[in-house]
Amino acid sequence: MALSGLDIYKLLPKTNCKKCGSPTCLAFAMKLAMKKATLAECPDITAEAKKALEESSRPPISLIKLGSGDSAVEIGGETVLFRHEKTFYHQTALAISVDDTLSDAELLARIKEIEDISFERVGQHIVIDMIAVVNKSLSGEKFLSALDKILANSKKAIILVSPDSKTIESALKKCSDKKPLVCGVDSKNLKDMCAAAKAYKVPLALKAGNLEELDKLSQEASSLGAEEIVLDPGFETLRGSLNDLTQIRRLSLKRNYRPFGFPVIMFIKNADKHQVVMNSCTLIAKYAGIIVLDTTEDDVLLPIIAMRQNIYTDPQKPVTVEPKLYKFGSPDKNSPVMVTTNFSLTYYTVSPEIEGSGQSAYLLVTDSEGMSVLTAWAAEKFTPEIIADTMKKIDLDSIVSHKKIIIPGYVAVLSGKLEDASGWQVLVGPKEASGIPKYLKEIWK
Numbered sequence: 001m002a003l004s005g006l007d008i009y010k011l012l013p014k015t016n017c018k019k020c021g022s023p024t025c026l027a028f029a030m031k032l033a034m035k036k037a038t039l040a041e042c043p044d045i046t047a048e049a050k051k052a053l054e055e056s057s058r059p060p061i062s063l064i065k066l067g068s069g070d071s072a073v074e075i076g077g078e079t080v081l082f083r084h085e086k087t088f089y090h091q092t093a094l095a096i097s098v099d100d101t102l103s104d105a106e107l108l109a110r111i112k113e114i115e116d117i118s119f120e121r122v123g124q125h126i127v128i129d130m131i132a133v134v135n136k137s138l139s140g141e142k143f144l145s146a147l148d149k150i151l152a153n154s155k156k157a158i159i160l161v162s163p164d165s166k167t168i169e170s171a172l173k174k175c176s177d178k179k180p181l182v183c184g185v186d187s188k189n190l191k192d193m194c195a196a197a198k199a200y201k202v203p204l205a206l207k208a209g210n211l212e213e214l215d216k217l218s219q220e221a222s223s224l225g226a227e228e229i230v231l232d233p234g235f236e237t238l239r240g241s242l243n244d245l246t247q248i249r250r251l252s253l254k255r256n257y258r259p260f261g262f263p264v265i266m267f268i269k270n271a272d273k274h275q276v277v278m279n280s281c282t283l284i285a286k287y288a289g290i291i292v293l294d295t296t297e298d299d300v301l302l303p304i305i306a307m308r309q310n311i312y313t314d315p316q317k318p319v320t321v322e323p324k325l326y327k328f329g330s331p332d333k334n335s336p337v338m339v340t341t342n343f344s345l346t347y348y349t350v351s352p353e354i355e356g357s358g359q360s361a362y363l364l365v366t367d368s369e370g371m372s373v374l375t376a377w378a379a380e381k382f383t384p385e386i387i388a389d390t391m392k393k394i395d396l397d398s399i400v401s402h403k404k405i406i407i408p409g410y411v412a413v414l415s416g417k418l419e420d421a422s423g424w425q426v427l428v429g430p431k432e433a434s435g436i437p438k439y440l441k442e443i444w445k
């Protein structure tokens with residue numbers, strides 16, 4: 001729980017010496033509460049007060065950074081239970097597991113499959129974030145050999161999964177610079193794993209069979225000096241996991257319960273494909289920081305990725321495309337011009353239909369602050385004046401010679417005023433994007 005200005009004031013020296021640049025300790029306390037000053041600005045603060053204040057200013061769920069460079073992944077750091085309260089900041093990282101029991105050829109093929117997974121959706125390029133190398137063989141040699149192959153063929157962030165602290169230590173010698181996450185830490189190996197994590201400055205994922213044990217393990221890990229922690233409550237049933245993750249999130253945010261103030265990793269066991277999708281989607285919504293899957297199949301991954309995109313889109317900032325004139329095919333002065341808004345989902349619904357029509361065309365995208373056609377019209381962000389103004393800025397008069405513009409069927413009501421504002425003939429297009437190919441073929445001549 002964040003301290004108020006008065007709570008902070010009680011911990012300050014109260015000498016009003018002004019060394020911090022504030023006229024009084026109270027004024028400095030108020031600045032600290034508003035995050036407009038830092039503790040370091042008061043040279044006289046006691047070590048005890050500093051510790052108490054630093055502890056209170058820690059986020060309720062720690063932000064954990066994994067991987068390095070372009071492949072770095074951040075998880076945790078969330079501040080709300082429900083996305084609509086503000087937003088979720090760090091999307092669930094998706095990992096795919098690679099067992100060290102695979103033959104060399106199978107291992108390389110699996111790594112290639114993971115590397116090749118790539119989707120484009122609403123203008124975003126999506127790939128798998130992490131590879132989890134699993135010590136299924138329980139042989140240190142096989143684990144390290146599998147890790148070598150991953151390191152040689154992938155730059156993705158890594159999850160090391162082994163119950164053996166010696167094996168983990170040898171693995172960390174090879175890849176601690178990539179800041180991997182160490183998994184497989186339980187009450188039996190906690191001490192040695194904590195020592196390895198401290199020595200190599202990497203985070204640990206703590207695994208326990210139930211929340212009581214996980215709570216105890218987290219407290220023990222903290223007392224052994226582990227600061228970067230991820231929680232692994234295990235997955236048995238979706239209902240059980242949903243309950244566990246909701247309790248962890250509630251206790252960390254509402255009660256500021258430190259042992260649970262960390263992101264969560266979930267290993268989704270392969271069952272029926274639909275079950276994997278349902279389990280993953282549910283746990284992305286509530287509240288997994290990392291999901292480890294054991295499949296590379298597109299039809300499983302795509303719905304999971306789409307769900308993640310939907311949940312982790314900031315509700316206060318709609319996904320937009322750049323307002324401008326887009327070209328499809330090789331349009332010329334006789335090609336049709338359609339107009340729509342810059343809501344990303346609208347653009348990516350309309351554009352494949354234009355492409356699919358086989359007709360070269362222009363699509364004029366206006367700035368509607370990321371709203372869809374009907375919403376923008378209702379909010380007066382897609383008005384005849386805005387459309388006419390955009391046409392003028394783009395200089396459509398010099399791009400086509402026919403002076404006809406096609407508006408979405410849902411806003412047919414704009415046609416008269418748009419004709420007055422632009423001097424162009426307005427044609428009312430189909431209501432649904434799926435009607436565009438037929439419209440262009442039959443109506444546009």
Ligand code: SF4
Binds near residue numbers: 012015020021
């Ligand atoms: S430097 Fe510290 S003791 Fe001095 S006024 Fe500022 S807060 Fe108070």
